[in-house]
Amino acid sequence: MSEPVNRYLFVKHSPNWNVDRCTRWMQTNKKIVDWCYPVDEDPFPDPSAYTGVIIFGGANSANDCSEHEWVRRELRFVEGCLEHNTGLFGICLGAQILARALGATVQPHDKELREVGFCRVDPVDTSNAFLTSPLTVMQWHSEGFDLPPGTQRIAKGDDFPNQAYQLNERVLGVQFHPEVNSDVLAIWHERNKTRENGVLNDEQRRVMMVDSHRHEDDISRWLDGFMHRWTGQCEAVRA
Numbered sequence: 516m517s518e519p520v521n522r523y524l525f526v527k528h529s530p531n532w533n534v535d536r537c538t539r540w541m542q543t544n545k546k547i548v549d550w551c552y553p554v555d556e557d558p559f560p561d562p563s564a565y566t567g568v569i570i571f572g573g574a575n576s577a578n579d580c581s582e583h584e585w586v587r588r589e590l591r592f593v594e595g596c597l598e599h600n601t602g603l604f605g606i607c608l609g610a611q612i613l614a615r616a617l618g619a620t621v622q623p624h625d626k627e628l629r630e631v632g633f634c635r636v637d638p639v640d641t642s643n644a645f646l647t648s649p650l651t652v653m654q655w656h657s658e659g660f661d662l663p664p665g666t667q668r669i670a671k672g673d674d675f676p677n678q679a680y681q682l683n684e685r686v687l688g689v690q691f692h693p694e695v696n697s698d699v700l701a702i703w704h705e706r707n708k709t710r711e712n713g714v715l716n717d718e719q720r721r722v723m724m725v726d727s728h729r730h731e732d733d734i735s736r737w738l739d740g741f742m743h744r745w746t747g748q749c750e751a752v753r754a
Contacts, residue, residue, distance in 0.1 A: 521566040521750050522547045526589070528554050528573025528608065532702045535694040536735060537569055540742045553585040559592040567602030567685070567749040570609030572692060576658060577611040577621045590616055602685035602749030607656055610679075610688025617663035617682065628674045630654035632719070633726035636670045636678045636691055644744060645669045645679065645687075650737055651730050653692040653700070653723075660690070684748045693738045697727040 523546055525538070530552055541548050549565075551557045554573070562568065570593070579586045593616040596603045605613035611621045634654045638646040646669065659675040662668050663682070670679035670689070681687035695703070704720045715723075 519566075519753050520547065521746075521753060522549065522564065523746075524549050524551060524560065524562075524565045524568045526551045526553065526559075526568060526570040526592075526609070528552070528571065528575065529706075530555065532699050534696070534698040534702075535571075536696050536738050537571075537694045537742070540738065544742075544746075546746065553589055554583075556585070559588055559595075562592060562595040562601045563599040565601050566753045567604065567746060568596055569604045570606065570612060571694065572607030572609065572655070575608065577608060577615050578658075586612075597686065600752060602745065602752070603687075604745060605688035606694060607690060607692055610690055611658060611660050613686075613688045614660035614663045614680070617666065619661040619663035621658055621660045623658050624674065627657075629657040630672075630674060630690075631656075631715070632723050633730060634672060634674075634691070636672050639668050639671055643669055645681070645741065646737075650733060651726075652734055652737075653695040653727070654690070655692060655703075656690065660688075685745065685752065687745075693734055693741070695727070696731065696735075697724060700724060700727050 523541065525548055527550065551559060553559065575583060575586065589612055593613055603613060615621055631654060633651050635649050635651045637649050641647050660677055662677050662680055666680040666682050668677055668680050672678040675690055678691060679687065679689040700723060707715055
């Protein structure tokens, strides 16, 4: 009997920034990756065809079900991943959509705070391999999530306490952006200049880029370890 083919799916909410850490990690480690862009009306594939799925961030809210049909489809897709035991890693909006699918509330901070820029996140339990020491990492969000029922908080922050949670070692979400390197940040900054809301000034962009280079090695080292563990767990279950 032949070994199953391990194939991963990346769900992105905007195109043309596939220079992120997750994409490059998959390329370096010779993993097979497919892409889905639901905002551009791509249909979601059968989740059972994939060993693992990464859902990335985006400008919309996980609560935009009435405004955007793709949000409803994405929630159903996440439910399908859970039903088929497909590994799932949600980043920012992806973590919020996963949290909603697991029964949690996603909402703005009660003091209208945002996190934009590089912020420190801390481990909840240093014995958990997910995060064993503080990490300063990119954030860009105004909403957060309650801890979903049946999950464990595995990273915390000051303004948004729930920075990461896991249902198990294959299904988890993070509020921060470990995929964002300086190449991605430059693309996002150019896009942000064209938006009416949420535009940063030149000094804010400069500081974020300096911080991106300053924390590059620590974040890349953390992501490499996480991706090895996560894909290893996903592939063990697939086998």
